[in-house]
Amino acid sequence: MTAPTDDEIRARVLDAADRLYNARGIQAVGMDALRAEAGVPLKRLYRLFPAKETIVEAVLRRRHQVWTSFVEDAVAGAPTPRAQLLALYDMLARWFDEDDFRGCVFINTFGELGTVSPRVAEIVREHKAGFQGRVAELCAAACAPAWLAPQLAILAEGAQTTAAIAGTNEAAGHARAAAVTLIDAALGEDRA
Template sequence: MPAQADEAIREKVLAVADRLYYSRGIQAVGMDALRAEAGVSLKRLYQLFPSKESLVEEVLHRRRQIWNQLVEAAVATGETPRARLLAVYDMLARWFDEDDFRGCVFINTFGELGASTPRIADLVREHKAQFQARLAELIAEAGGPASLAFQLAILAEGAQTTAAIAGTSEAAGHARTAAATLIDSALAERAQ
């Protein structure tokens, strides 16, 4: 089979796996269900992804790219360093309002597999650390202290979990208000 066809099938399987895992949970979706939904043979599925864990890893890599694109698109809308930081919470609000929002796929995956699958746990930790590092870059641009990145990341993570449980986007607004307070306080302290 030509490489282009292989890649198309691989992308289709990844898209189906992403959708099913996100909507139903990873452990609830067996390889047979995935095979049937993607329209590929089980043999072909295992040729593309030697294990369910390898498939989950690829789904997480794909989601990391999507997340990074969302963050960067949001940040690009801000005219000042402060506005760029707060734009992340505006992006969260839009995401939380999507019909298929089920919380953070990384938090959900860690909850399902983190204790039993060290490689998956590491991928989730890497993703969260990368997000915090990006916030730290934005904070540095604003002239704020590095410690603020951890605080703003916790607000974003908490908002994601709260929004998934509550079923509303209100948590993003509360997190944004808290983030503005923290940013303004940290910048005022630096200015003194």
């Protein structure tokens, strides 16, 4: 039996970190707990990730890829530009129903580390700007005015926070209904 490669160990550590950070929060999870969850010797853990912040950054990068895939899958399944915009809120409703939903990892991480870790804050800002940019692209494809995109993005962000606090997916439905109102105002109801 061959020993696991660094890439395999790195993936195990990131999987474990993602689970633990999501369940408990970043500051509540020490390197010993992470080592135990990943089943990795502490020395190897530190060789692959010299500091906890490097693990947090890697988890956020992976979550960005997952989020981007969720968005693109939702958009790909919608037949019109308007439906693509609304598909974002349907995606949120499905996500909010998952057993391990604890809110947006980027918002949660920023809340814990944004003021003490400039690099983490930068990653979170880049992620949020990327989502806002994608919403702007979808709005442009729908021939909507530029003002619509930031408003729809804020609805999605607020729904994530509200759903995490409330523990239900109702915020996605409320955000979707508000999005319909905004989209109809922007495009004119006759184009709906």
